[in-house]
Amino acid sequence: LQDHAHGAGIFAGSGQGYLYSRISNPTVSLLQEKIALLEGTRDAIATASGMAASASVVMSLARPGDNIVACNALYGGTYALLHSHLADFNIETRFLSPSISNTRSEIMSMVDAGTRLLYLETPANPTLDVIDIELWASVAEKYSIPLAVDNTFASSYLQKPINHGADIVLHSATKYLGGHGDIIGGIVAASDAITTKIWDSYFNYFGPAMSPFNAWLILRGLKTLALRMERHSSSALAIAQWLDRHSKIKKVYYPGLPGHPSHTIAAKQMKHYSGIVAFELSGGMDAGKRLMDSVDLCTLAVSLGDCETLIQHPASMTHSTYSASELKAAGIPEGLVRLSVGLE
Ligand code: PLP
Numbered sequence: 528l529q530d531h532a533h534g535a536g537i538f539a540g541s542g543q544g545y546l547y548s549r550i551s552n553p554t555v556s557l558l559q560e561k562i563a564l565l566e567g568t569r570d571a572i573a574t575a576s577g578m579a580a581s582a583s584v585v586m587s588l589a590r591p592g593d594n595i596v597a598c599n600a601l602y603g604g605t606y607a608l609l610h611s612h613l614a615d616f617n618i619e620t621r622f623l624s625p626s627i628s629n630t631r632s633e634i635m636s637m638v639d640a641g642t643r644l645l646y647l648e649t650p651a652n653p654t655l656d657v658i659d660i661e662l663w664a665s666v667a668e669k670y671s672i673p674l675a676v677d678n679t680f681a682s683s684y685l686q687k688p689i690n691h692g693a694d695i696v697l698h699s700a701t702k703y704l705g706g707h708g709d710i711i712g713g714i715v716a717a718s719d720a721i722t723t724k725i726w727d728s729y730f731n732y733f734g735p736a737m738s739p740f741n742a743w744l745i746l747r748g749l750k751t752l753a754l755r756m757e758r759h760s761s762s763a764l765a766i767a768q769w770l771d772r773h774s775k776i777k778k779v780y781y782p783g784l785p786g787h788p789s790h791t792i793a794a795k796q797m798k799h800y801s802g803i804v805a806f807e808l809s810g811g812m813d814a815g816k817r818l819m820d821s822v823d824l825c826t827l828a829v830s831l832g833d834c835e836t837l838i839q840h841p842a843s844m845t846h847s848t849y850s851a852s853e854l855k856a857a858g859i860p861e862g863l864v865r866l867s868v869g870l871e
Contacts, residue, residue: 664692
């Protein structure tokens with residue numbers, strides 16, 4: 528700070544400068560500017576994790592008595608936040624099971640005067656369901672409710688939700704944006720009006736800020752984002768095609784395969800199909816567990832978007848927050864295995 532007046536001016540909101548790194552930091556600011564440019568938004572907020580990003584959005588936009596309409600194919604932590612933890616604040620989430628036959632009127636029928644946010648993840652974790660962003664955006668626009676899209680699986684390189692009508696783009700930067708499996712971070716990219724609301728109503732005093740060191744690592748990761756996403760996508764496509772021909776595989780879930788139910792929507796809104804492949808083994812749950820315990824080249828780990836190939840079992844790991852009936856409703860078979868194809 529230059530002097531007392533400079534410090535007082537920043538606190539009052541009229542002065543320019545960096546005061547304290549929970550509030551603002553030059554490295555974090557640079558990351559926020561770059562992500563806003565990549566996503567095509569006016570502003571962005573970097574957060575301590577992907578969960579901090581989604582929690583900041585839902586807690587800032589919805590108040591007790593309000594509701595959120597969401598697709599139920601979500602990362603397990605997001606599902607727990609929306610389904611269980613928001614209920615403690617008297618915020619309800621209404622879930623829609625994703626399907627290519629979802630219609631505008633079906634989504635509209637879930638919205639009422641208390642709806643403050645529409646929320647989806649595409650491609651969804653772990654089923655690789657691809658949700659039609661334009662379809663949801665048309666409902667969001669009709670009712671002037673913001674649409675938030677978790678863009679983690681595609682990354683800012685493969686998919687630009689804003690171009691399809693979304694208002695808020697979320698990331699677990701822990702994944703492809705960082706790209707090396709060595710940080711935890713999150714992103715909210717949106718208009719100034721929305722980021723100001725998040726900042727004023729939640730962010731400052733709940734303190735979910737990103738550390739400058741993690742911001743620096745993500746800035747470094749971004750330099751190779753395009754190359755990495757091209758390679759993740761081409762390797763994942765080759766593996767998905769190979770698995771699709773394998774006699775012991777019951778079903779392959781990869782939006783890049785022409786037989787995937789939402790391949791056409793994926794082709795409309797994604798540049799390539801990213802690096803995550805899920806599959807069901809003919810031998811069910813036991814075969815899935817045996818496979819994971821006997822892999823040599825893949826690392827048994829629950830993250831994704833790393834340089835290394837990671838394998839995990841959603842029903843017992845990342846999606847253990849879903850009950851058996853909730854797994855069924857979200858279309859997640861108990862024997863499903865998820866592979867995050869690396870750069871090997
Ligand atoms: N969104 C998606 C699609 C995820 O896969 C994850 C984590 O796996 C998250 C959000 C949460 O991110 P984080 O683990 O960085 O809090």
